Amino acid sequence: MQTNYGADNIQVLEGLEAVRKRPAMYIGDIGFKGLHHLVYEVVDNSIDEAMAGHCKNIEVIINKNNAITVTDDGRGIPVGIHKKEGRSALEVVMTVLHAGGKFDKGSYKVSGGLHGVGVSCVNALSEHVQVIVEREGKKYTQEYERGKPLYAVKEIGASERSGTTTTFKPDHEIFTVLQYSYDTLAARLRELSFLNKGIRLTLIDEREQDDEGNPIQETFFSAGGLPEFVAYLDATRSPLTTVPVHLEKEKDMVAVEIAFQYNTTYNENVHSYVNNINTIEGGTHVSGFKRALTRTLRQYAEANGMFKKVKATISGDDFREGLTALISVKVPEPQFEGQTKTKLGNSEVTGIVESVMGPALTAYLEENPKEAKRIIEKVILAATARQAARKARELVQRKNALTGSGLPGKLADCSSKKADECELFLVEGDSAGGTAKQGRERMFQAILPLRGKILNVEKAMEHKIYANEEIKNIYQALGVFHDENKVLNTNKLRYHKIVIMCDADVDGSHITTLILTFFFRQMKTLIENGYIYIATPPLYLVKKGKKFQYCWNEEQREAAVERLAGDGDKSKVGIQRYKGLGEMNAEQLWDTTMDPQTRTLRQVTIESAAEADRIFSTLMGDDVVPRRAFIESHAKYANIDA
Ligand code: 0RA
Numbered sequence: 001m002q003t004n005y006g007a008d009n010i011q012v013l014e015g016l017e018a019v020r021k022r023p024a025m026y027i028g029d030i031g032f033k034g035l036h037h038l039v040y041e042v043v044d045n046s047i048d049e050a051m052a053g054h055c056k057n058i059e060v061i062i063n064k065n066n067a068i069t070v071t072d073d074g075r076g077i078p079v080g081i082h083k084k085e086g087r088s089a090l091e092v093v094m095t096v097l098h099a100g101g102k103f104d105k106g107s108y109k110v111s112g113g114l115h116g117v118g119v120s121c122v123n124a125l126s127e128h129v130q131v132i133v134e135r136e137g138k139k140y141t142q143e144y145e146r147g148k149p150l151y152a153v154k155e156i157g158a159s160e161r162s163g164t165t166t167t168f169k170p171d172h173e174i175f176t177v178l179q180y181s182y183d184t185l186a187a188r189l190r191e192l193s194f195l196n197k198g199i200r201l202t203l204i205d206e207r208e209q210d211d212e213g214n215p216i217q218e219t220f221f222s223a224g225g226l227p228e229f230v231a232y233l234d235a236t237r238s239p240l241t242t243v244p245v246h247l248e249k250e251k252d253m254v255a256v257e258i259a260f261q262y263n264t265t266y267n268e269n270v271h272s273y274v275n276n277i278n279t280i281e282g283g284t285h286v287s288g289f290k291r292a293l294t295r296t297l298r299q300y301a302e303a304n305g306m307f308k309k310v311k312a313t314i315s316g317d318d319f320r321e322g323l324t325a326l327i328s329v330k331v332p333e334p335q336f337e338g339q340t341k342t343k344l345g346n347s348e349v350t351g352i353v354e355s356v357m358g359p360a361l362t363a364y365l366e367e368n369p370k371e372a373k374r375i376i377e378k379v380i381l382a383a384t385a386r387q388a389a390r391k392a393r394e395l396v397q398r399k400n401a402l403t404g405s406g407l408p409g410k411l412a413d414c415s416s417k418k419a420d421e422c423e424l425f426l427v428e429g430d431s432a433g434g435t436a437k438q439g440r441e442r443m444f445q446a447i448l449p450l451r452g453k454i455l456n457v458e459k460a461m462e463h464k465i466y467a468n469e470e471i472k473n474i475y476q477a478l479g480v481f482h483d484e485n486k487v488l489n490t491n492k493l494r495y496h497k498i499v500i501m502c503d504a505d506v507d508g509s510h511i512t513t514l515i516l517t518f519f520f521r522q523m524k525t526l527i528e529n530g531y532i533y534i535a536t537p538p539l540y541l542v543k544k545g546k547k548f549q550y551c552w553n554e555e556q557r558e559a560a561v562e563r564l565a566g567d568g569d570k571s572k573v574g575i576q577r578y579k580g581l582g583e584m585n586a587e588q589l590w591d592t593t594m595d596p597q598t599r600t601l602r603q604v605t606i607e608s609a610a611e612a613d614r615i616f617s618t619l620m621g622d623d624v625v626p627r628r629a630f631i632e633s634h635a636k637y638a639n640i641d642a
Pocket of ligand 1: 049076
């Protein structure tokens with residue numbers, strides 16, 4: 001094969017070299033996230049083609065070797081000679097940074113922000129890429145190695161269809177993680193199907209077969225768009241209103257689509273997107289939505305005398321308790337701000353969203369007076385409950401300030417006061433807590449034992465949360481509190497690593513989930529800042545004579561048995577299954593689970609806020625059937641404890 005592909009693309013190669021030198025600058029990181037980002041980048045281009053009205057079907061295949069194939073039935077990337085560059089347009093798209101949408105200025109290109117770095121980045125970070133273009137009766141291809149074309153675009157036959165097929169194998173020299181997660185890709189494709197109704201997205205996993213020997217696959221398609229997304233997110237919640245509010249309008253080049261519905265829970269679930277990118281930090285579109293919601297509902301309630309007898313003052317938050325809302329805007333030139341560049345900055349968008357949303361909501365309220373009444377009653381209840389919650393919260397915070405150190409009695413604190421080197425272990429049970437206290441490095445490791453199952457915050461009203469002893473202890477140990485607007489103040493956060501350490505069994509997982517639910521609902525910023533971790537105690541101790549080895553899974557256990565048995569009898573090798581932390585002594589717990597040199601901590605991150613919310617409400621809410629279904633399809637301990 002020809003690898004030295006002409007001198008005129010030296011410039012180009014330098015561009016892609018920059019991507020290989022600092023991949024994180026282009027795709028965020030070189031781990032799990034960045035790896036999946038490559039797929040989103042390629043899929044985004046097909047979505048753009050679909051948005052331009054030329055493509056209906058997109059298929060994503062996870063190949064056996066973890067290469068990804070994305071196929072669409074669009075017009076096919078142009079292959080003709082690009083005048084200025086003197087090479088095929090396809091080659092330019094694949095090898096020039098940010099060359100993505102340059103050939104089709106008339107169309108409405110929406111990628112940008114986090115994605116939109118261009119498919120050439122994917123090419124630069126892949127050990128091999130092949131693109132096949134079918135258009136105008138012919139089939140063309142070009143291949144690349146680490147971004148360098150192996151040959152010029154060539155015709156390889158005839159074709160009846162049109163479309164683009166890209167197969168890429170992420171470079172093992174670049175990425176620290178190479179295994180794709182089906183669930184992660186499925187969640188993103190599902191989200192894209194709701195955000196872009198009418199497009200059919202299929203995910204196929206060639207690595208795994210079902211009972212009939214076919215690859216695992218799923219198709220995501222939404223005819224209705226955002227209202228269906230709301231229904232999906234709220235599947236396990238009871239709706240307060242029967243009809244979701246839905247509006248779609250374009251104004252000043254900004255396309256706005258909003259859907260929302262109230263349910264009987266106390267959670268606020270506002271998810272927003274700009275050009276299909278999840279704006280987890282919100283921004284001007286979300287401000288516009290909130291303003292219109294508060295103003296319109298307040299006006300309606302006042303005009304109908306519904307707030308007359310209410311003593312509590314009603315705040316903006318009260319209008320969003322039990323609200324699930326999706327806001328999707330398409331902005332031609334989005335400005336992204338904030339720590340993770342997921343906050344929309346374009347100031348004109350606030351007014352646009354507000355002016356689109358206000359009249360639509362007013363019309364809904366007038367047309368659905370029964371629904372309107374239920375919403376306003378819920379708002380009043382929220383305001384009243386919020387006052388009770390505020391008092392309960394203040395009690396926790398005041399007590400915190402008054403009791404001398406202000407620290408809970410059960411906390412074994414560390415001696416260092418530098419938060420960025422301090423770790424707090426939240427340990428299941430007093431007995432394991434005691435072992436952890438003996439085993440820890442007291443300079444920087446603190447231990448807070450939690451008794452039994454902490455309160456399920458998913459089902460509790462807010463003021464009950466602050467009355468719960470274990471939860472009070474967590475607040476006081478961490479040194480954080482909510483301000484009047486319930487924004488978490490982390491100025492005095494005492495530990496930058498908060499480690500949940502529970503037994504490696506069903507009960508332990510349940511307690512871990514309860515604690516995670518608490519952090520997700522009450523202290524999400526700690527997760528977003530990367531402060532929350534889960535400890536991974538070993539599952540087995542494999543032992544023969546004085547030799548021993550800890551194991552975290554079946555494969556390790558089998559390998560350890562082989563190794564320790566050597567030429568001898570395998571039955572002489574003992575296997576201890578650790579059912580709980582309590583079965584380890586202090587030294588073992590330190591060696592396997594707490595020692596920063598040898599332990600594995602799993603950092604808790606939020607891949608998709610909408611999906612995380614849905615899973616927490618499924619796992620911790622009232623509905624039993626979907627919870628069982630979720631657990632059965634995801635259970636980790638199903639066969640271990642059977
Ligand atoms: C620009 C122009 C044309 C097609 C595309 C871009 C295109 C790009 C991608 C990327 C993935 N799939 C795609 N499908 C199409 C075609 C212009 C024309 O045919 O006139």
